[in-house]
Amino acid sequence: MARYNAEASKNENKGWISMNQIEKLLAIGACTLWASSAAVHAAAGDDGIARFRATYKELVETNTSLSVGDCTLAAQRMAAHLKQAGYPDEDVRIFVPDGHPKEGGLIAVLHGTDPKLKAILMLAHVDVVEAKREDWTRDPFTLIEEDGYFYGRGTSDMKAQAAIWVDNMVRFREEGFKPKRSIKLALTCGEETNSALNGAGWLAEHERAAIDAQFALTEGVDGDLDAQGHRIALEILAAEKISQNFVFEVTNAGGHSSRPVPDNAIYHLVRAVDRVSQYEFPVQLNDANRAYFTGMAKIVGGEKGAAMTAVLANPSDGAAVAILDKNVDWHAMLRTTCVATMLSAGHATNALPQRASANINCRIFPGVPREEVLTQLSKIAADPAVKVSIPEVRGPIAPPAPLTPQILKPIETVAHQLWPGVPVVPALEPGASDAQFLNPAGIPTYGVTGIFTDPDGGHIHGLNERVRVQSVYEGRTFLYRLVKMYANQ
Numbered sequence: 346m347a348r349y350n351a352e353a354s355k356n357e358n359k360g361w362i363s364m365n366q367i368e369k370l371l372a373i374g375a376c377t378l379w380a381s382s383a384a385v386h387a388a389a390g391d392d393g394i395a396r397f398r399a400t401y402k403e404l405v406e407t408n409t410s411l412s413v414g415d416c417t418l419a420a421q422r423m424a425a426h427l428k429q430a431g432y433p434d435e436d437v438r439i440f441v442p443d444g445h446p447k448e449g450g451l452i453a454v455l456h457g458t459d460p461k462l463k464a465i466l467m468l469a470h471v472d473v474v475e476a477k478r479e480d481w482t483r484d485p486f487t488l489i490e491e492d493g494y495f496y497g498r499g500t501s502d503m504k505a506q507a508a509i510w511v512d513n514m515v516r517f518r519e520e521g522f523k524p525k526r527s528i529k530l531a532l533t534c535g536e537e538t539n540s541a542l543n544g545a546g547w548l549a550e551h552e553r554a555a556i557d558a559q560f561a562l563t564e565g566v567d568g569d570l571d572a573q574g575h576r577i578a579l580e581i582l583a584a585e586k587i588s589q590n591f592v593f594e595v596t597n598a599g600g601h602s603s604r605p606v607p608d609n610a611i612y613h614l615v616r617a618v619d620r621v622s623q624y625e626f627p628v629q630l631n632d633a634n635r636a637y638f639t640g641m642a643k644i645v646g647g648e649k650g651a652a653m654t655a656v657l658a659n660p661s662d663g664a665a666v667a668i669l670d671k672n673v674d675w676h677a678m679l680r681t682t683c684v685a686t687m688l689s690a691g692h693a694t695n696a697l698p699q700r701a702s703a704n705i706n707c708r709i710f711p712g713v714p715r716e717e718v719l720t721q722l723s724k725i726a727a728d729p730a731v732k733v734s735i736p737e738v739r740g741p742i743a744p745p746a747p748l749t750p751q752i753l754k755p756i757e758t759v760a761h762q763l764w765p766g767v768p769v770v771p772a773l774e775p776g777a778s779d780a781q782f783l784n785p786a787g788i789p790t791y792g793v794t795g796i797f798t799d800p801d802g803g804h805i806h807g808l809n810e811r812v813r814v815q816s817v818y819e820g821r822t823f824l825y826r827l828v829k830m831y832a833n834q
């Protein structure tokens with residue numbers, strides 16, 4: 346998620362941020378030492394941390410993986426907190442798509458005082474990536490706090506933010522907060538599994554009025570910490586790439602393996618796939634990666650910072666591009682990427698293959714049509730025996746939501762209150778979020794968490810997923826203030 350991170354852990358002597366530079370940054374207040382966060386938190390006058398932690402724990406401990414989990418149960422448990430806080434039944438609804446009893450979700454609303462203003466929507470998916478107990482060091486479905494971290498599946502992606510949204514609703518209600526705009530909450534299922542029914546997409550199709558909003562806030566990108574735990578930048582999602590699968594397929598009459606011929610389906614396929622591995626899509630710049638590299642060039646400095654500035658001035662500067670391409674995040678932010686992810690071929694060990702196919706997963710740069718990538722992949726395959734096709738599409742592609750001052754200013758204001766001097770940097774996310782469903786539905790969707798993550802990214806989707814305890818608590822303060830500010834503007 347946070348792309349500064351990939352190299353930060355090994356950057357000490359490589360022209361990233363040296364201790365010397367960190368001292369300079371500290372001197373000008375550009376990063377706040379981690380140890381001061383408790384003080385920041387206390388100064389915020391927060392209460393209800395223990396109750397929030399219990400909600401978060403309950404959510405993490407409700408298994409919501411597609412195989413054996415139950416999002417509907419998680420939604421019901423969160424709904425109970427809203428009811429307890431005093432929300433009437435008609436303002437808290439559980440929805441369950443037909444034929445998907447365990448993939449339901451929750452929609453709720455705190456009504457605003459000005460009916461002319463549109464609502465803002467707090468969106469979170471509550472489903473998680475699969476996690477096997479035997480693979481993990483600790484039980485993935487028990488919230489474990491250890492050495493300043495919360496461990497567990499979903500602790501980072503994205504049950505912390507989901508629990509913060511629920512906690513916000515509870516606090517607003519209890520305080521008697523009367524926002525000008527309505528504040529809506531949607532908890533959904535099916536974000537993590539491409540083949541699953543997507544709850545945000547389902548709401549856009551079936552409950553469009555219930556989730557109607559001026560804009561929505563969800564996950565996307567986090568704040569970046571360096572290896573020493575210093576805050577580098579608070580990233581916000583300005584645009585994200587589209588994930589699209591393509592299939593390379595070769596069919597052949599086959600035959601007996603004792604009589605091989607050069608026209609072999611597997612050989613055709615592997616040569617074409619190999620050509621994909623050799624190909625780089627051209628560098629593209631848009632508002633999102635321009636803003637990111639402009640902001641990061643100043644923070645990173647040195648050879649890499651200079652390379653960012655050079656690429657912004659001239660995207661064809663091969664030497665500068667080569668420097669940035671060494672970082673997997675930056676490489677992905679600069680262009681469309683395609684990579685082979687699955688292979689299937691042959692039907693018997695002693696037969697010439699009749700069929701061979703490969704899945705090529707592309708992450709398409711914002712605004713580029715799928716058909717353009719399809720055409721390019723056919724050229725790269727460069728073999729009429731290899732048929733290139735699109736197996737399925739996941740809805741229309743919409744342009745990214747514009748980062749207007751109305752969106753940016755409150756983020757900068759609250760970030761400045763909590764973390765003075767830490768820059769807010771828009772980013773282009775190589776992954777994808779539920780924004781891909783709401784943007785085409787006419788609800789501009791922004792990724793902002795206020796949760797700062799380590800250089801290792803918190804092992805999202807992987808083993809032993811974790812997030813710093815203090816990061817979650819600070820994210821809670823950040824999102825509480827931010828939503829209040831948006832709701833009254």
Ligand SMILES: [Zn+2]
Nearest residue numbers: 502503536564
């Ligand atoms: Zn997520």
